[in-house]
Amino acid sequence: MSIKESNEVTVKIICTKQELIKILLDKGFKEGRKFSLDDYYFIPNDIDKDKMSTREILSKAIILRYIIDNGEVVQKITFKTKNIDEEGNILSQDSINCEITNIDDAKKLFKAIGYTEIMNIKENDVVYYKDNLELALKFVKNGDILIEIETEENTDWNTIEKIKEIIDQLNLPIEKNNYFVKKAEIELNKILKR
Numbered sequence: 001m002s003i004k005e006s007n008e009v010t011v012k013i014i015c016t017k018q019e020l021i022k023i024l025l026d027k028g029f030k031e032g033r034k035f036s037l038d039d040y041y042f043i044p045n046d047i048d049k050d051k052m053s054t055r056e057i058l059s060k061a062i063i064l065r066y067i068i069d070n071g072e073v074v075q076k077i078t079f080k081t082k083n084i085d086e087e088g089n090i091l092s093q094d095s096i097n098c099e100i101t102n103i104d105d106a107k108k109l110f111k112a113i114g115y116t117e118i119m120n121i122k123e124n125d126v127v128y129y130k131d132n133l134e135l136a137l138k139f140v141k142n143g144d145i146l147i148e149i150e151t152e153e154n155t156d157w158n159t160i161e162k163i164k165e166i167i168d169q170l171n172l173p174i175e176k177n178n179y180f181v182k183k184a185e186i187e188l189n190k191i192l193k194r
Contacts, residue, residue, distance in 0.1 A: 001096065007091075010148045010180060011181060024128050024135070031128055037121075040119075042118070043057060043116060049192065055084065058182075063077070064076075064100075064107060077100055079096045089180055123143075124138075124141075144186065
């Protein structure tokens with residue numbers, strides 16, 4: 001089991017995949033590793049989704065992750081906690097991860113102990129890097145194109161404020177009013193028709 005404490009900025013891209021890649025290459029970024037995520041979100045059966053906000057529902061969610069990273073399959077259970085202010089800014093977050101050997105067995109176990117699957121989010125990611133700065137491009141299936149940058153200790157991007165400055169300096173085609181896009185909230189809102 002691992003516990004990860006970091007924060008991140010996630011922004012929505014407002015151009016095509018091809019345009020974004022060209023912009024990054026023109027700015028000197030290089031293509032790095034590629035991986036895919038297949039996330040299954042489970043919540044307790046006794047949750048009354050109609051009386052809870054999307055964010056409250058997701059705060060109870062457990063994610064079963066099927067990851068293919070450089071040809072290697074990784075399967076894990078993930079539980080995330082996020083401290084979010086009234087404006088939607090993520091002040092801090094951490095995740096607890098436990099590797100498993102069979103995601104289908106994990107789904108059966110969670111159903112047996114009173115959880116139900118509420119959604120499945122699939123995405124393909126490509127990391128672009130320059131001077132140790134990594135941008136994870138997230139191509140969400142039937143969804144948005146996002147860029148995620150995580151805080152890293154002992155770097156020029158060890159705080160959210162510094163990451164925002166870097167993103168602004170890169171002058172990328174993004175929605176400038178939201179540095180904390182929450183893809184799970186967007187996708188669950190589609191399902192709940194909110």
